[in-house]
Amino acid sequence: MSDKAWISDNPIDKRTSSTPRLHWLAKRILMSVAVLWAAYTLTFVILYILPSDPVTIMLNQGEQSTVDIAQVNALKALYHLDQPFYIQYAWSLWDLLHGSLGKSIVSGDPVTRLVLQALPPTLLLAVCALLVAIVVGAGLAAGVSVLPAGRVKSACLALPSLGAALPTFWLGLLLLQAFSFSHAWFPAMGNQGWQSLVLPTLTLAVPTAATLAQVMSRSLAEVWRRPFIDALRLKGAGTAHLLWRHVLPNAAIPLLTLTGMIFGHLLAGAVVTETIFSREGLGRLAQGAVSTQDIPVVQGVVLTAAAVFVLVNFVVDLLYPLLDPRLGAVSGGKQ
Amino acid sequence: MQGYTRKVLTGAPLRRLVLPLLMASALTACDKPEATASASQPASDAPHSGGKLVVAIDTDPNCLDPQQVGNNNSLNIGRQMTDSLTDQDPATGKIVPWLATDWQISDDNRRFTFTLREGVTFSDGTAFNAQSVKDNLQAIVAMGARASLASTYLKGLTEIDTPDAQHVTIVFAQPNAQFLQATSTMSLGFFADKTVKTSADARCQGALVGTGPFVLSSFVHNQKVVLSRRTGYQWPSSLAKHQGDSYLDGIEYRVIPESGVRFGSLVSGQLDLNAGVTPQDEPLILAKKLPIIARSNPGLVYSLYPNQSMALMADPSVRQALNLAVDRAALQPILSRYQSPASSVLAKTTPLYQDLGSELKYDPQAAENLLQQDGWIAGPDGVRVKNGKRLSFTLTYWQSAPFIELVQQQFKKVGVDMQLEKAPIGQVIARQSSGTQEAEFYNLTRSDPDVLRTVFDAGPGGRNVNKRAANQVDTALQQSSQTLDNAKRQQLVTEAAKGLIADGDAIPLVELATVIATGNNVHGFRYDASSRFQLYDTWLAPKS
Numbered sequence: 001m002s003d004k005a006w007i008s009d010n011p012i013d014k015r016t017s018s019t020p021r022l023h024w025l026a027k028r029i030l031m032s033v034a035v036l037w038a039a040y041t042l043t044f045v046i047l048y049i050l051p052s053d054p055v056t057i058m059l060n061q062g063e064q065s066t067v068d069i070a071q072v073n074a075l076k077a078l079y080h081l082d083q084p085f086y087i088q089y090a091w092s093l094w095d096l097l098h099g100s101l102g103k104s105i106v107s108g109d110p111v112t113r114l115v116l117q118a119l120p121p122t123l124l125l126a127v128c129a130l131l132v133a134i135v136v137g138a139g140l141a142a143g144v145s146v147l148p149a150g151r152v153k154s155a156c157l158a159l160p161s162l163g164a165a166l167p168t169f170w171l172g173l174l175l176l177q178a179f180s181f182s183h184a185w186f187p188a189m190g191n192q193g194w195q196s197l198v199l200p201t202l203t204l205a206v207p208t209a210a211t212l213a214q215v216m217s218r219s220l221a222e223v224w225r226r227p228f229i230d231a232l233r234l235k236g237a238g239t240a241h242l243l244w245r246h247v248l249p250n251a252a253i254p255l256l257t258l259t260g261m262i263f264g265h266l267l268a269g270a271v272v273t274e275t276i277f278s279r280e281g282l283g284r285l286a287q288g289a290v291s292t293q294d295i296p297v298v299q300g301v302v303l304t305a306a307a308v309f310v311l312v313n314f315v316v317d318l319l320y321p322l323l324d325p326r327l328g329a330v331s332g333g334k335q
Numbered sequence: 336m337q338g339y340t341r342k343v344l345t346g347a348p349l350r351r352l353v354l355p356l357l358m359a360s361a362l363t364a365c366d367k368p369e370a371t372a373s374a375s376q377p378a379s380d381a382p383h384s385g386g387k388l389v390v391a392i393d394t395d396p397n398c399l400d401p402q403q404v405g406n407n408n409s410l411n412i413g414r415q416m417t418d419s420l421t422d423q424d425p426a427t428g429k430i431v432p433w434l435a436t437d438w439q440i441s442d443d444n445r446r447f448t449f450t451l452r453e454g455v456t457f458s459d460g461t462a463f464n465a466q467s468v469k470d471n472l473q474a475i476v477a478m479g480a481r482a483s484l485a486s487t488y489l490k491g492l493t494e495i496d497t498p499d500a501q502h503v504t505i506v507f508a509q510p511n512a513q514f515l516q517a518t519s520t521m522s523l524g525f526f527a528d529k530t531v532k533t534s535a536d537a538r539c540q541g542a543l544v545g546t547g548p549f550v551l552s553s554f555v556h557n558q559k560v561v562l563s564r565r566t567g568y569q570w571p572s573s574l575a576k577h578q579g580d581s582y583l584d585g586i587e588y589r590v591i592p593e594s595g596v597r598f599g600s601l602v603s604g605q606l607d608l609n610a611g612v613t614p615q616d617e618p619l620i621l622a623k624k625l626p627i628i629a630r631s632n633p634g635l636v637y638s639l640y641p642n643q644s645m646a647l648m649a650d651p652s653v654r655q656a657l658n659l660a661v662d663r664a665a666l667q668p669i670l671s672r673y674q675s676p677a678s679s680v681l682a683k684t685t686p687l688y689q690d691l692g693s694e695l696k697y698d699p700q701a702a703e704n705l706l707q708q709d710g711w712i713a714g715p716d717g718v719r720v721k722n723g724k725r726l727s728f729t730l731t732y733w734q735s736a737p738f739i740e741l742v743q744q745q746f747k748k749v750g751v752d753m754q755l756e757k758a759p760i761g762q763v764i765a766r767q768s769s770g771t772q773e774a775e776f777y778n779l780t781r782s783d784p785d786v787l788r789t790v791f792d793a794g795p796g797g798r799n800v801n802k803r804a805a806n807q808v809d810t811a812l813q814q815s816s817q818t819l820d821n822a823k824r825q826q827l828v829t830e831a832a833k834g835l836i837a838d839g840d841a842i843p844l845v846e847l848a849t850v851i852a853t854g855n856n857v858h859g860f861r862y863d864a865s866s867r868f869q870l871y872d873t874w875l876a877p878k879s
Contacts, residue, residue, distance in 0.1 A: 109536070177599065188600045189605070278596065280558040284592075285556070287592075288557055
C-alpha cells in the first residue's frame with residue numbers, strides 16, 4: 001500500500017478518463033495562446049507609449065547627438081513608424097501570424113535569428129542554475145529538517161533568507177572579484193567553455209536555491225508532522241529511510257509548482273547576470289533592445305520568454321500526476 | 336524595465352565593491368598619476384608581430400558598416416577594415432595622402448580630382464580603382480538617411496567622373512571645403528563591389544569586403560566582433576609608422592557593459608584595452624600603474640545652445656549674461672583629469688581652433704548689471720523677475736556631465752534659475768524636436784571647423800540650433816565652407832566663433848576627451864584626427 005493513502009485530507013477518488021484529459025489539454029493550449037498574445041500586445045503598447053522612438057535613438061548613439069529631422073522622418077517612413085498605432089500593430093500581428101517576427105530596427109537583423117542565437121546560452125544558464133538551485137536548496141532543506149532543534153538548526157534555517165536577500169548584481173561582482181580578478185580561476189566574460197558558465201550559474205542559482213530551501217523547509221516540516229510518519233516510525237522505519245522514501249517525495253510537490261514560477265524568475269535574472277558576465281543571451285538581447293527601444297526585438301524576446309514560461313508550466317502540470325497519481329484527476333478539473 | 340536595466344549598467348555597484356579595495360591599494364602605492372597619465376606610449380623595444388588585441392567596448396556596435404553608423408564603437412571597428420582617400424594628421428590637422436596619392440581642387444572648391452594609388456585591392460582580390468570610388472559614393476547617397484554621417488558629407492554631389500582607372504573627379508553643386516577632410520573619415524571608406532551591391536542590412540551584419548589591414552572574422556551581437564589580419568596589405572596611410580601587414584594577428588572587441596568588469600578584467604590581464612573608461616575608473620587605473628591614453632575630441636565642445644524662438648532666450652541680455660556667469664576655471668576640479676574647460680566653441684584639437692578664452696571671461700558683476708539694466712530685478716527667492724516672469728528655464732539632458740550642476744549653481748549666483756532634468760536619450764531628443772526647450776546641450780565630434788556651420792547655420796536648409804534669424808555669422812560660416820585657403824578660412828571661422836559667443840548663441844562649457852586604458856603590453860596605439868582608434872601600428876609585447 002502506498003504511504004499516500006495515509007494522507008486523510010480531501011481525498012479524490014475520481015479516475016482519469018481520456019475525454020476530460022483532452023478537454024483539459026485543449027483548454028490549456030488555448031490559454032497559452034491567449035497568454036502569448038497578451039504578452040505580445042502589452043509589450044507593443046508599452047513600447048509605443050514611451051516618448052521617442054527607435055530611429056531617433058539609433059541616430060543619436062554615442063555623442064553624435066544631432067541629426068536632421070528630415071533624416072529621422074525618412075527613416076521612420078522606412079520602418080513604418082510614421083503610421084498610426086493600430087496600423088503598426090496590425091502589420092506586426094499579421095507578420096507574426098505568418099511566422100515572421102520582423103527585423104531589428106537598429107541592426108537590420110531578422111529577429112528570429114537574433115532570438116534563436118540568444119536562446120540556447122540563456123536556456124543552458126537557466127537549466128544549470130535551476131539544477132544547482134534544486135540540489136543545493138533541497139539538499140540544505142532536507143539536511144536541516146533532520147537536525148535536532150537548537151542553535152545550529154536555527155542558524156541553518158536563517159541561511160535561505162540571507163541568500164534570498166543578496167542582490168544578484170552584488171553577488172556576481174563579488175564572485176568576479178574573488179574568482180576572476182584576484183584569482184584567475186574563471187573568465188570574467190564570454191560564453192566560451194564550461195569555465196565561463198560557473199560564476200554566472202552560481203550567481204543566478206543562489207537566490208533561487210534560497211527560495212527553494214525556504215519553501216522546502218516549510219513543506220518538509222509539515223510532512224514530518226503528519227500522522228503517517230509517526231505510524232511508520234512505530235513500524236520501525238529509520239530517519240534516513242523515512243526522509244528518502246516518504247518525506248521527500250511528499251514535500252517535493254510544492255517544489256514542483258514553484259519550479260514553473262522559478263524558471264520565469266531565472267529568465268528575468270538572466271538580464272542582470274548576463275550583463276555582469278558579458279554573456280550572450282536573451283537577457284542581454286532584451287536589455288539592449290529595451291534601451292534602444294527596438295520594438296520588434298523586444299517583442300521577439302518577450303514572446304520567446306513567455307513561450308518558454310508557458311511550456312515549462314505546461315510540463316510541470318503534466319508531471320504532477322507522476323509524483324502524485326491523485327493529482328491527475330485534480331488537473332482534469334483545474335481551470 | 337528600462338529604469339532597472341539602466342541602473343544596472345551605470346556600473347555603480349562594482350565601484351561600491353572595488354573602490355574601497357583599490358582605494359586602499361592606491362594609498363599605499365604612492366600614487367603619482369601625472370607620471371603615467373601622459374598621452375604618449377612609453378618607449379619600448381622594436382615592434383613585435385603577433386598576438387590578438389582584446390578590446391573592451393561598452394555597448395553592442397549593432398551595425399558594423401562605417402558608411403552607415405555614427406556611434407564610436409562601430410566607427411572604431413570599421414576604421415580597421417577600410418581605408419580612406421586621405422588621412423588627417425592629428426597633430427596639425429593637415430590632410431595627407433592615403434589611397435589617393437595626390438589631389439587637385441578647382442578654384443571654386445566644387446571639383447575634387449584624386450589620383451589613386453596603384454595596386455590596391457579589396458580583401459576578395461578585386462581591384463580598388465576610380466570606379467570603386469564612384470560606386471561607393473553613389474551607394475552612400477542612395478542609402479540616404481541610413482548613412483547618417485556620410486550622406487551629410489556628400490550633400491550637393493552632382494557628378495563623379497572616372498576618366499581612367501586611377502583618376503576620379505567628384506563635383507558638387509556648391510563650394511564644399513569640408514569634403515576634403517571628410518575623405519579622411521571611415522564614413523567615406525571603401526568596400527568592394529560585392530558589398531556595394533548588398534543590402535544595407537546585410538552590410539550592417541558584416542557583409543563588408545574592404546581594403547583595410549584587417550578583415551571581419553565574426554560578429555556575435557552583445558558578445559564580440561573578431562577581426563583578423565589581412566596578409567598582403569601594402570597601402571597604409573602616409574602617417575603610418577610601418578609598411579606591410581599589421582603587427583596584430585587579430586583584434587577581438589568584447590562587449591562588456593559593466594564598467595567595473597571592464598576595469599577588473601584589464602587589471603587582471605583578461606583584456607588589453609579598455610575603450611570605455613569612466614572618470615571614476617581613472618584614479619583606480621593610474622593606481623594600478625596602467626597607461627591611460629587620452630585625446631580631446633575635436634569639434635564642438637559641450638555647450639548650451641539657447642533657443643531664441645522662446646521668449647526668454649530671445650532676449651540677448653539674458654544669453655550674454657549666461658556666458659558671463661560661467662566660471663569655467665572652477666569647473667576643472669570636478670572634471671576628469673583629461674577634460675578641460677572650454678576655451679572656445681571649438682575644441683583645441685579642431686583644425687583652425689583659436690583660443691577665445693578672453694571672450695569667455697567670468698564676470699558675474701557684469702552679468703548682474705546686464706540683467707539689471709534689462710529690467711530683470713531680483714525676486715524674493717533670489718531668482719530675477721521681469722514683468723512677472725521669472726528668469727527660469729529647464730534643461731533636459733542625457734549625458735553623463737556632472738559639471739552641469741556646478742554651472743547651475745553659478746547661474747543661481749546671478750539670479751538665473753536653471754532646472755536640470757536628466758532623462759533617457761530618447762526622451763531628450765523627443766523634447767528637443769518639439770522645439771519648446773529653452774536650451775539644448777551637447778557636443779559634436781568632427782575634425783573640421785565646418786562643424787560650426789553644420790550646427791549653427793541659420794540660412795536656408797541649415798540646422799540653426801538657436802532658431803534665430805540669419806546674420807553676419809552665417810555669412811562668415813557660408814564663406815568658410817567655400818574656401819580651402821587656410822589663412823582666409825581661419826579668419827572666417829574665428830569671426831564666426833567670436834560672433835556666436837558675443838551673441839550668446841553658444842555658452843561653451845567643457846571639452847570632451849576620449850579616454851582609453853591599456854595593459855602594459857600594448858604599444859603603438861594611435862588616435863586619428865577625430866580621436867578614433869587606428870590600430871594598424873599597434874603591437875603587443877610578447878608575454879615574458
